[in-house]
Amino acid sequence: MKEALARLRKFRDDRDWKQFHNPKDLSLALSIEASELLELFLWKSPEQADIDKVKEELADVVAYALLLADSYELNLEQIVLDKIAKNEQKYPVSKAKGTAKKYTEL
Amino acid sequence: MKEALARLRKFRDDRDWKQFHNPKDLSLALSIEASELLELFLWKSPEQADIDKVKEELADVVAYALLLADSYELNLEQIVLDKIAKNEQKYPVSKAKGTAKKYTEL
Amino acid sequence: MKEALARLRKFRDDRDWKQFHNPKDLSLALSIEASELLELFLWKSPEQADIDKVKEELADVVAYALLLADSYELNLEQIVLDKIAKNEQKYPVSKAKGTAKKYTEL
Amino acid sequence: MKEALARLRKFRDDRDWKQFHNPKDLSLALSIEASELLELFLWKSPEQADIDKVKEELADVVAYALLLADSYELNLEQIVLDKIAKNEQKYPVSKAKGTAKKYTEL
Numbered sequence: 001m002k003e004a005l006a007r008l009r010k011f012r013d014d015r016d017w018k019q020f021h022n023p024k025d026l027s028l029a030l031s032i033e034a035s036e037l038l039e040l041f042l043w044k045s046p047e048q049a050d051i052d053k054v055k056e057e058l059a060d061v062v063a064y065a066l067l068l069a070d071s072y073e074l075n076l077e078q079i080v081l082d083k084i085a086k087n088e089q090k091y092p093v094s095k096a097k098g099t100a101k102k103y104t105e106l
Numbered sequence: 107m108k109e110a111l112a113r114l115r116k117f118r119d120d121r122d123w124k125q126f127h128n129p130k131d132l133s134l135a136l137s138i139e140a141s142e143l144l145e146l147f148l149w150k151s152p153e154q155a156d157i158d159k160v161k162e163e164l165a166d167v168v169a170y171a172l173l174l175a176d177s178y179e180l181n182l183e184q185i186v187l188d189k190i191a192k193n194e195q196k197y198p199v200s201k202a203k204g205t206a207k208k209y210t211e212l
Numbered sequence: 213m214k215e216a217l218a219r220l221r222k223f224r225d226d227r228d229w230k231q232f233h234n235p236k237d238l239s240l241a242l243s244i245e246a247s248e249l250l251e252l253f254l255w256k257s258p259e260q261a262d263i264d265k266v267k268e269e270l271a272d273v274v275a276y277a278l279l280l281a282d283s284y285e286l287n288l289e290q291i292v293l294d295k296i297a298k299n300e301q302k303y304p305v306s307k308a309k310g311t312a313k314k315y316t317e318l
Numbered sequence: 319m320k321e322a323l324a325r326l327r328k329f330r331d332d333r334d335w336k337q338f339h340n341p342k343d344l345s346l347a348l349s350i351e352a353s354e355l356l357e358l359f360l361w362k363s364p365e366q367a368d369i370d371k372v373k374e375e376l377a378d379v380v381a382y383a384l385l386l387a388d389s390y391e392l393n394l395e396q397i398v399l400d401k402i403a404k405n406e407q408k409y410p411v412s413k414a415k416g417t418a419k420k421y422t423e424l
Contacts, residue, residue, distance in 0.1 A: 001107060004186040011190055015197065016204045020361040023160070024152035027144045028360050030167065031243065034140040035353030038133045042346050043312035043338040046130035051178060054129070058171060059189035061136065062182055065168050072157055076168055080110040083165035084117055091121060098122045100255035126255040134254050137349065141247030148240050149232040149418035206361035213319060216398040223402055227409060228416045235372070236364035239356045242379065246352035250345045258342035263390055266341070270383060271401035273348065274394055277380050284369055288380055292322040295377035296329055303333065310334045 001076055005066050012067070023071050030064035037061060107182055111172050118173070129177050136170035143167060213288055217278050224279070235283050242276035249273060319394055323384050330385070341389050348382035351375060 012018055037057035040049040069076045090103040099106075118124055143163035146155040175182045196209040205212075224230055249269035252261040281288045302315040311318070330336055355375035358367040387394045408421040417424075 001183050001186075004183050004190070007187065007190050011193065014199050015202045017202075017206070019204075020206045022152035023155060024147040024150070025361050027140075027147055028240070028356060031137070031140040031144045032353050032357050032360060034133075034137040034167070035350050038137045038346060039350050041130040041133055042350060043343050044130070046128035049129060054174075054178065055180060055185045056189055056192070058174060058180070058182075059185040061140070062168070062171050062186050063189065065164060065171070066186070068160075068164060072160065074161060074164070076164075077107050077110050079161045079165040080107075080168050080172070081113065083162055083169065084110070084113050086162070087117065093120050096121045096123075098125075100123070100126045131255050134250060134346070138247050138251050138254060141244050144240060145244050148244060149237050213395050213398075216395050216402070219399065219402050223405065226411050227414045229414075229418070231416075232418045234364035235367060236359040236362070239352075239359055243349070243352040243356045246345075246349040246379070250349045253342040253345055256342070258340035261341060266386075266390065267392060267397045268401055268404070270387060270392070270394075271397040273352070274380070274383050274398050275401065277376060277383070278398070280372075280376060284372065286373060286376070288376075289319055289322050291373045291377040292319075292380050292384070293325065295374055295381065296322070296325050298374070299329065305332050308333045308335075310337075312335070312338045 001066060004063075005070060008063055008066055009070070021067060021071065023068060026064055026068040026071060030061060030068060033057060033060040033064060107172060110169075111176060114169055114172055115176070127173060127177065129174060132170055132174040132177060136167060136174060139163060139166040139170060213278060216275075217282060220275055220278055221282070233279060233283065235280060238276055238280040238283060242273060242280060245269060245272040245276060319384060322381075323388060326381055326384055327388070339385060339389065341386060344382055344386040344389060348379060348386060351378040351382060355379060 012021065037054065037060075040053050040057060066076060069079065091106070095106045096103075118127065143160065143166075146159050146163060172182060175185065197212070201212045202209075224233065249266065249272075252265050252269060278288060281291065303318070307318045308315075330339065355372065355378075358371050358375060384394060387397065409424070413424045414421075
């Protein structure tokens with residue numbers, strides 16, 4: 001994701017937008033984009049969404065995820081790897097296999 | 107993100123969870139995680155969020171973004187790069203510099 | 213909704229919470245509660261949600277809607293009636309009947 | 319909210335939309351509208367949102383809340399009153415006064 005992050009920083013700085021990018025509003029933006037992604041599935045069965053639009057909305061989500069991680073000087077792939085390790089504890093295979101229950105209900 | 111995606115696939119398959127991971131519910135999960143991230147800023151100023159929790163919720167968002175992209179056989183970095191190219195058209199520097207207005211209002 | 217609003221105001225003021233209730237954070241809270249409601253349907257078919265939990269999360273959404281409307285001195289029922297009148301223009305029966313398309317696509 | 323609900327039912331039935339209105343998609347729609355409301359505050363201070371747009375997005379949220387409650391034959395005001403009673407237990411004045419902490423942290 002190094003190239004994407006470099007491009008996003010340049011895009012932001014060319015427009016002088018860093019002034020707006022505090023972590024609270026970046027999280028808000030990410031959540032709004034996630035909701036626009038969700039809207040592509042509204043009133044539809046899962047396979048009916050328009051893939052080209054999914055691409056764009058999903059890209060927007062990830063763009064804000066990269067900018068938010070960057071604002072805390074976090075490496076996005078590293079925090080995902082750390083979280084998977086945590087989830088392996090929360091959802092042991094023996095209990096979680098084949099069930100969609102939340103870890104609090106296992 | 108290759109390692110993260112490989113680990114996520116294994117995590118999912120070890121638990122036999124692919125059956126639940128249709129694109130609609132993956133988008134729903136992504137949106138719910140984005141909202142949990144947002145909650146870390148609720149009633150707070152931007153700098154008051156707990157960074158360790160931000161890490162975890164942001165990781166959850168990106169994990170679902172990776173799984174959703176994978177379900178469509180999309181490369182997450184590539185779609186971000188494609189979207190930046192589009193946004194450079196939507197938000198020309200000459201119009202967008204220093205303003206947080208949406209492209210529809212520029 | 214007069215009784216509910218009166219009770220919410222008292223609940224808030226007894227706890228000295230008005231200081232936190234600016235419209236931005238109230239909207240954030242509303243959105244977070246909407247997402248908790250949504251989580252009750254995650255990985256599930258529509259009829260599988262736990263109704264008692266739906267009640268509670270839906271109540272939280274409406275509580276914040278009442279407080280947000282109140283912060284602008286808006287009457288919640290009135291704005292819904294006004295919006296329905298608008299939607300009758302946006303979605304004429306002749307075009308919208310039987311289709312889930314957005315008005316921009318009709 | 320009786321008049322609003324009656325108008326919403328008629329609006330829906332005139333367009334033959336009940337077929338789309340399962341509780342999962344209604345919750346999805348509610349969450350999407352909540353996010354559109356939130357977008358009015360993005361990159362802004364709380365007092366900078368456009369009140370006319372807040373009115374409309376908030377109305378959309380409440381419209382879906384009414385339809386969702388109706389699909390379960392719930393009375394929206396009653397469930398809010400029931401939830402306030404619950405919250406009085408979760409957030410006792412002696413512990414919650416003047417703090418924005420979640421009940422799990424009190």
